[in-house]
Amino acid sequence: MNLTDQTVLVTGGARGLGRALTDAFLREGATVIVNYHSSGDTAASLMAENPGRLLAVQADVRDREQVDALFAAVGDAGLGPVTTVVNNALVDFSFNGDARPKASDIAWSSFQQQFEGAVGGAVNVIQAALPNFREIGSGRVVNIGTNLFQNPVVPYHDYTAAKAALLSLTRTFADDLGPENITVNMISGGLLRTTDASAATPEVVFDGIAAGTPLREVTTPEQFADTALFFASPWARAVTGQNLVVDGGLVKN
Template sequence: MTGTDKGPVVVTGAAGGIGLAYAHAFAKQGRLVAFCDRAERVVEVAEDAGGRASGALGVVMDVADELSVDAAFARIEEEFGMPSVLVNNAALFVDLPFSRWQDIDVETWDRVMAVNLRGPFLCARRALPGMERRGAGRIVNISSTTAHVGGHQRLHYAASKAGVIGFTRALAREVGAFGVTVNAVAPGSTQSEGVRERYPQDMLDRAVAARAIPRAAIPDDLVGAVLFLASDAASFITGQTIVVDGGHVFL
């Protein structure tokens, strides 16, 4: 099999929120899906999705840690075979406090970069050899519209997500000859459970008012773009970033 529409899928940051929506969407297509997350509850989440018998595998993985990534992919390959799709979704965002640039300490800066930028690199590096041998593969990186407009008091997050776009473009140049595409999705403000719990309503309302389509975004709004870029239908699209924000940022 050289296509990607039926091979195993790896989704990072899949214990909840947007990542869980991606993982569920692939599972509904009948795909084998590795739900990966640093949080140990990801194992229970995968069981709730049907477990191994239904093609859902929960794998504890810290994307910022090389050994953890290697061990997780080794398990996924043992259970499912070589992944044909990687969705690099894991990121630090909701739990980051709003901080002026001069108040961001080096430890926090480094941790954001480790998860949000090193993580996609480590996961892609581990997934790519199998994709290259297969002669096909899809990597979908999750960026953010903050990479385009800046993030108010979120300098570290905005910088990391801009880095994801650069990473996407550069990697796409290197692996296209092997039948592997690398693209990104840049969501706008999305009202996942964590965002609704932590953000004031007036801030969420302002995000809605700034859109051409003036309604709240939910995780399911992002699924279509990810499924498309992960499919064989997108085999001639690479190095691109699709903004999914209801018409706030126009590129």
């Protein structure tokens, strides 16, 4: 299905990388559903700026009832069915390696929190989207991952473990849902320059990453978001269960 004919749900779509994803799909003519948790003012502004093409709906993706209500709101607004979901929502995390707990003291509760957001949230959104996908006979799922489980240069133990589990979910769901013409893929970035989550990162870290990439630059949220367009587009109709690393060539996949 062409992007101009699609209704795309972006979780955590009001700010940071989510905002870049939202802007990319709007630019290509899609209708966008922006899910947000606490960024109500920003989400309201986005909806006012894009009348008829963007609907902002509050929901905690960790809560299945709230996710179901989100999809109901899309239907009530006459914007459904949802054709693509982008699982981008990030639960309370700051990308500052110096301030993160190390292996000797990180609590299991930190892992649980990230698993509930990354894996639990994705499961809730995908399952809630299935009636929409089945209505139109196809669907696209794009999960947002990280290159850190291939190149763990900073001690984001909880975040990295949850994203690695999300990659496993991507592959098993791709196999299970493929016969229904539903594709499930992942895009894995490194540190992005700059999002709300990476704002605490020291400049020297950005410079070091840039020096280690073939492109000699740190990937921007806008560059990363463009890749999601591919997975949602007809050009990716035969691609599923894949993890595409988008980090300027820092990690060779």
